[in-house]
Amino acid sequence: MSQQQLISQLNTITGGHARGSQADLLAYSYDGTPGFQAMPDAVVSPGTTEEVSQIVKFCRTEGIPIVPRGSGTNLSAGTTPTAGGVVLLFNRMNDILEVDEENLTVKVQPGVITKDLIDTVEARGLFYPPDPSSMKISTIGGNISENSGGLRGLKYGVTKDYVLGLEAVMPDGSIIKTGGKLAKDVAGYDLTKLLTGAEGTLGIVTEATLKLIPMPAAKKTMLAQFSTMEQAAEAVSAIIANRIIPATLEFMDRATIRAVEDFAKVGLPLEAEAILLIEQDGAEAAVIDEMQLMKEICETHGAFSVELAKTAEEANNLMTARRSALSALARLKPTTILEDATVPRSKVAEMVEAIAKIAAKHDVTICTFGHAGDGNLHPTCITDARDKEEMHRVEEAFEEIFKEAIRLGGTITGEHGVGEMKAPYLEWKLGKSGVNVMRMIKQALDPDHIMNPNKIFGKSEKKRVVVGR
Amino acid sequence: MTIEQAFTERMDEGELMNCMRCGFCLPSCPTYIQTGGDEVHSPRGRIALMKAVHDGIIPVTDEMTNSLDVCLGCRACEPVCPAGVQYGQLLEEARSIIQDYKKPSLKEKIVRKTVLNELFPKNEQMNRAVGLVRFYQTSGLQKGIRKIGFLKLFPESMREMEQVLPAIPKKVQSDRRRLLATGEKKATVAFFQGCLMDTMFQGTNQNTIRLLQSAGCDIVIPEDQGCCGALHGHAGEKNKAVDMAKRNIEAFETMEADYIVMNAGGCGAFLAGYDHLLSQDEQWRERAGRFKAKIRDFSSILIQHGFDKRIHFKKKPHRVTFQDSCHLRNGMGVCNEPRELIRMVEGADYVEMKNADGCCGSAGVYNLVQPKMSMQILDDKMENVMEVEPGVIVTANPGCLLQMKLGIERAGLGRQIEAVHLADYLMDE
Numbered sequence: 001m002s003q004q005q006l007i008s009q010l011n012t013i014t015g016g017h018a019r020g021s022q023a024d025l026l027a028y029s030y031d032g033t034p035g036f037q038a039m040p041d042a043v044v045s046p047g048t049t050e051e052v053s054q055i056v057k058f059c060r061t062e063g064i065p066i067v068p069r070g071s072g073t074n075l076s077a078g079t080t081p082t083a084g085g086v087v088l089l090f091n092r093m094n095d096i097l098e099v100d101e102e103n104l105t106v107k108v109q110p111g112v113i114t115k116d117l118i119d120t121v122e123a124r125g126l127f128y129p130p131d132p133s134s135m136k137i138s139t140i141g142g143n144i145s146e147n148s149g150g151l152r153g154l155k156y157g158v159t160k161d162y163v164l165g166l167e168a169v170m171p172d173g174s175i176i177k178t179g180g181k182l183a184k185d186v187a188g189y190d191l192t193k194l195l196t197g198a199e200g201t202l203g204i205v206t207e208a209t210l211k212l213i214p215m216p217a218a219k220k221t222m223l224a225q226f227s228t229m230e231q232a233a234e235a236v237s238a239i240i241a242n243r244i245i246p247a248t249l250e251f252m253d254r255a256t257i258r259a260v261e262d263f264a265k266v267g268l269p270l271e272a273e274a275i276l277l278i279e280q281d282g283a284e285a286a287v288i289d290e291m292q293l294m295k296e297i298c299e300t301h302g303a304f305s306v307e308l309a310k311t312a313e314e315a316n317n318l319m320t321a322r323r324s325a326l327s328a329l330a331r332l333k334p335t336t337i338l339e340d341a342t343v344p345r346s347k348v349a350e351m352v353e354a355i356a357k358i359a360a361k362h363d364v365t366i367c368t369f370g371h372a373g374d375g376n377l378h379p380t381c382i383t384d385a386r387d388k389e390e391m392h393r394v395e396e397a398f399e400e401i402f403k404e405a406i407r408l409g410g411t412i413t414g415e416h417g418v419g420e421m422k423a424p425y426l427e428w429k430l431g432k433s434g435v436n437v438m439r440m441i442k443q444a445l446d447p448d449h450i451m452n453p454n455k456i457f458g459k460s461e462k463k464r465v466v467v468g469r
Numbered sequence: 470m471t472i473e474q475a476f477t478e479r480m481d482e483g484e485l486m487n488c489m490r491c492g493f494c495l496p497s498c499p500t501y502i503q504t505g506g507d508e509v510h511s512p513r514g515r516i517a518l519m520k521a522v523h524d525g526i527i528p529v530t531d532e533m534t535n536s537l538d539v540c541l542g543c544r545a546c547e548p549v550c551p552a553g554v555q556y557g558q559l560l561e562e563a564r565s566i567i568q569d570y571k572k573p574s575l576k577e578k579i580v581r582k583t584v585l586n587e588l589f590p591k592n593e594q595m596n597r598a599v600g601l602v603r604f605y606q607t608s609g610l611q612k613g614i615r616k617i618g619f620l621k622l623f624p625e626s627m628r629e630m631e632q633v634l635p636a637i638p639k640k641v642q643s644d645r646r647r648l649l650a651t652g653e654k655k656a657t658v659a660f661f662q663g664c665l666m667d668t669m670f671q672g673t674n675q676n677t678i679r680l681l682q683s684a685g686c687d688i689v690i691p692e693d694q695g696c697c698g699a700l701h702g703h704a705g706e707k708n709k710a711v712d713m714a715k716r717n718i719e720a721f722e723t724m725e726a727d728y729i730v731m732n733a734g735g736c737g738a739f740l741a742g743y744d745h746l747l748s749q750d751e752q753w754r755e756r757a758g759r760f761k762a763k764i765r766d767f768s769s770i771l772i773q774h775g776f777d778k779r780i781h782f783k784k785k786p787h788r789v790t791f792q793d794s795c796h797l798r799n800g801m802g803v804c805n806e807p808r809e810l811i812r813m814v815e816g817a818d819y820v821e822m823k824n825a826d827g828c829c830g831s832a833g834v835y836n837l838v839q840p841k842m843s844m845q846i847l848d849d850k851m852e853n854v855m856e857v858e859p860g861v862i863v864t865a866n867p868g869c870l871l872q873m874k875l876g877i878e879r880a881g882l883g884r885q886i887e888a889v890h891l892a893d894y895l896m897d898e
Contacts, residue, residue: 021530021532022533023530023532026518027511031490032489032490091507262553263552263553327550335486
């Protein structure tokens with residue numbers, strides 16, 4: 001099949017919403033992951049679930065890979081079309097279909113921007129907690145497929161904790177509906193959870209019913225400054241050990257603080273070695289009590305300054321600044337490679353120390369920030385992709401960080417997904433038999449390996465039909 | 470050398486690599502929004518295209534150059550970029566390379582030749598052209614031409630633009646090159662006149678100067694100054710822009726002023742970028758740096774010198790909103806000062822409109838060469854305007870001013886809403 005035939009077929013299905021100029025293909029050849037880029041053969045924007053189904057059926061017959069893509073903010077090369085094929089967009093399927101205030105649910109199409117969803121439900125006094133740092137850009141479809149976390153994960157959980165039901169197109173083109181507006185539902189396997197976080201390898205989410213909760217009455221934010229990273233990390237463990245679960249408990253080291261402040265100019269303390277950004281919400285009296293208690297814990301562990309944000313605007317600015325951390329680090333060097341190794345939260349201090357040691361051993365610069373409260377750190381190496389020798393050392397350092405995370409009872413990825421980037425390390429976490437079960441699921445649902453190939457399991461051995469150019 | 474080799478050689482590789490593709494720019498980009506989220510028409514996509522050509526992955530194609538042509542150059546992506554990528558600089562270099570190699574369409578050629586080569590570099594020509602517009606408006610020719618439908622031969626946006634051109638004041642030849650502060654002197658400022666501001670909007674320049682005097686500024690107006698070169702730089706005519714930059718630096722550096730001040734965001738941001746424009750030129754680099762350090766918008770100077778304590782403005786009660794000038798906001802980082810000044814006016818009910826910081830679609834000659842996208846953006850803008858129902862829209866740049874006038878005309882709101890420049894808003898009764 002020629003590329004022209006492919007596009008013409010996709011145009012027939014979607015009424016003219018397929019494209020394939022070199023500029024189009026290049027613009028969808030990457031996502032937010034450094035070092036990965038590959039040209040697809042076509043880009044298509046279906047408008048309905050039925051069109052998605054027809055595209056899948058057609059691609060299956062022809063053996064053409066499909067890569068579902070939201071806004072392309074993926075950080076594990078999950079939406080990079082490394083096997084070519086069709087990049088499937090949801091920019092025409094981006095409506096909030098229903099906010100059900102009686103059942104506290106919202107029904108959305110996958111192309112809805114996360115922040116738009118959050119704003120819409122908050123205007124009605126409802127709360128959708130998952131808030132990945134890219135929420136102004138990312139889509140709900142992408143969040144579901146990656147099971148995205150965010151800054152509020154510690155107290156409120158991650159995307160999967162809010163997905164009640166899905167409509168999805170399976171790799172054979174059939175359309176299924178899972179779950180629903182139900183608090184309880186044990187009718188068979190939990191396919192909702194299976195598709196959530198499947199990174200588009202088992203099917204394509206075309207509609208979702210999400211759980212909402214009431215908006216907390218009060219919210220307070222504070223900033224604690226420390227003169228060593230270890231002190232800050234110990235304060236994190238102490239807060240949790242004192243039976244307090246804050247909504248947000250974020251960590252930033254000195255280099256990150258400086259890069260973020262350089263961009264956001266919100267008055268972050270440049271003299272601190274580490275800061276904790278702490279937010280608590282709930283009933284007002286409880287929030288005030290717990291913030292006071294956390295302040296004391298921080299001070300006991302060596303914080304030289306702990307200050308409450310004076311206004312909602314100041315609090316919001318601090319959180320927004322934190323969300324820019326990864327990209328702000330790109331100010332320092334041309335290439336930023338970040339990981340999201342995650343450990344049990346009691347091990348955060350140990351992990352922070354290990355990262356520092358590993359960085360020194362391999363002579364690389366690693367800045368660390370992240371969701372300290374849930375053990376999800378983002379050690380980020382700033383480097384230059386053109387320096388092959390240093391890139392090699394970076395790789396070695398990250399391998400060691402993964403090993404250390406697993407040794408401490410952690411995982412290779414907390415919220416960014418395996419994608420293609422971390423596929424080589426999946427077995428470290430799951431073991432051979434664990435990976436094998438996953439492969440069997442993949443094989444059963446997508447025997448032709450057309451759904452986002454190469455992701456999670458790495459390069460497939462299967463010889464595929466390549467679209468001729 | 471092929472155009473692709475020129476990309477490899479001339480594009481700043483480090484700057485291209487600084488884009489780490491996080492996508493934080495996407496929601497800020499007017500053309501990404503207007504195209505329903507087309508990555509080709511996003512800052513991240515455009516940088517990826519430039520880098521792909523630089524890296525030899527793709528050749529320069531029509532679709533690639535179209536992606537850059539459709540860019541407004543509003544630079545809304547810059548302040549939201551955590552990595553601090555200098556998108557505007559990348560865009561200008563890429564456009565300059567394409568300009569060196571590509572044959573533009575006939576229509577583009579005509580616009581370029583008349584606007585960039587004839588009108589803007591030469592103040593006399595600009596005087597004459599704007600003089601002709603005045604003749605056209607006052608001689609009865611305008612009425613006659615409108616009657617016989619001659620303008621139907623031009624694109625819609627240009628026809629509409631003809632209707633909203635302000636009544637041109639008779640050119641006043643002023644030899645006064647030095648004006649004194651009212652009251653206690655706080656600073657000496659050199660005034661940058663700008664081409665459009667000095668001709669079509671002379672009254673605005675006079676008002677700006679009066680405001681600066683009231684704020685305690687002695688004013689000098691260098692005689693040899695010329696066009697800032699922004700339109701040329703944005704359109705890929707880098708060499709012409711360089712010539713103009715040198716001329717202006719020479720004209721201003723002898724003035725020994727504390728600041729170089731203007732009232733057009735588009736000019737200001739370009740003047741403030743002279744250091745980058747001349748960064749390859751060892752003889753000029755430092756002079757450009759000193760020049761850049763003095764660039765201020767008049768609104769910043771008014772606020773900085775405690776203008777509010779010196780003057781009290783009073784108007785009839787009215788509702789007013791502000792449309793940011795992209796280059797004032799994104800290029801010079803000035804957005805609070807104009808709003809503060811408006812709020813100082815007694816009788817002003819200031820209401821912020823949605824997306825006030827989004828481009829209005831004027832963007833230099835963009836509304837002439839990309840009329841469709843420009844009008845799409847403008848019509849969306851007018852919907853936001855209508856939500857706040859202002860009597861006045863204040864702007865801070867001549868292009869934005871004309872575009873907002875055009876928007877008002879298109880929306881049929883000529884009786885309800887007036888678009889004015891900030892200086893005129895403050896000074897006029």
